[in-house]
Amino acid sequence: GAVVSQHPSRVICKSGTSVKIECRSLDFQATTMFWYRQFPKQSLMLMATSNEGSKATYEQGVEKDKFLINHASLTLSTLTVTSAHPEDSSFYICSARDQIRGKLFFGSGTQLSVL
Amino acid sequence: GQQLNQSPQSMFIQEGEDVSMNCTSSSIFNTWLWYKQDPGEGPVLLIALYKAGELTSNGRLTAQFGITRKDSFLNISASIPSDVGIYFCAGRRGGADGLTFGKGTHLIIQP
Numbered sequence: 568g569a570v571v572s573q574h575p576s577r578v579i580c581k582s583g584t585s586v587k588i589e590c591r592s593l594d595f596q597a598t599t600m601f602w603y604r605q606f607p608k609q610s611l612m613l614m615a616t617s618n619e620g621s622k623a624t625y626e627q628g629v630e631k632d633k634f635l636i637n638h639a640s641l642t643l644s645t646l647t648v649t650s651a652h653p654e655d656s657s658f659y660i661c662s663a664r665d666q667i668r669g670k671l672f673f674g675s676g677t678q679l680s681v682l
Numbered sequence: 683g684q685q686l687n688q689s690p691q692s693m694f695i696q697e698g699e700d701v702s703m704n705c706t707s708s709s710i711f712n713t714w715l716w717y718k719q720d721p722g723e724g725p726v727l728l729i730a731l732y733k734a735g736e737l738t739s740n741g742r743l744t745a746q747f748g749i750t751r752k753d754s755f756l757n758i759s760a761s762i763p764s765d766v767g768i769y770f771c772a773g774r775r776g777g778a779d780g781l782t783f784g785k786g787t788h789l790i791i792q793p
Contacts, residue, residue: 609785610784662781
């Protein structure tokens, strides 16, 4: 089946540094990818919609200057958490939409811990 | 952001029992999905529902898309230990939209 690869699976960083998370669709093209955030014991919350070749669309309350999204190719979207703080510690999950079949596939998530 | 109303929040059942959980929304969704998530992993799709009134099965799992398009339920029959986990409903309005998730149902099975 279709696979979405998310890297890294776990990252620990110091407060004030930036962290980049990659989301790749391995066997399909995705003009649209989505980024979610999940705090412990809570649900997934949509942060932004990443569109290949254009600007991302952010959900209300999500700072676009803090969570930089780049979708430069049909198989790769990146989320950069800039100047990370401990409150940004969370599980970040991407999903990619197969542009031909229209189905959504999730990555395995990235656990970010900011010290 | 918006979340769907999912209940129950948690369930403690005996192995072999049937399980039922549901989601409701104040607004219409055109697709309903049910996922299972293990700790530290991304959600895995169990069942997708695309038409109001649709009833779909996947092995021991059965889910229905409510007629009003504002609700869905998931049933698991004859539960087994590997069914333990957190189950999420999710709704999608349009094909290019992201998902709105429920708060999750934590299923715990006692042998």
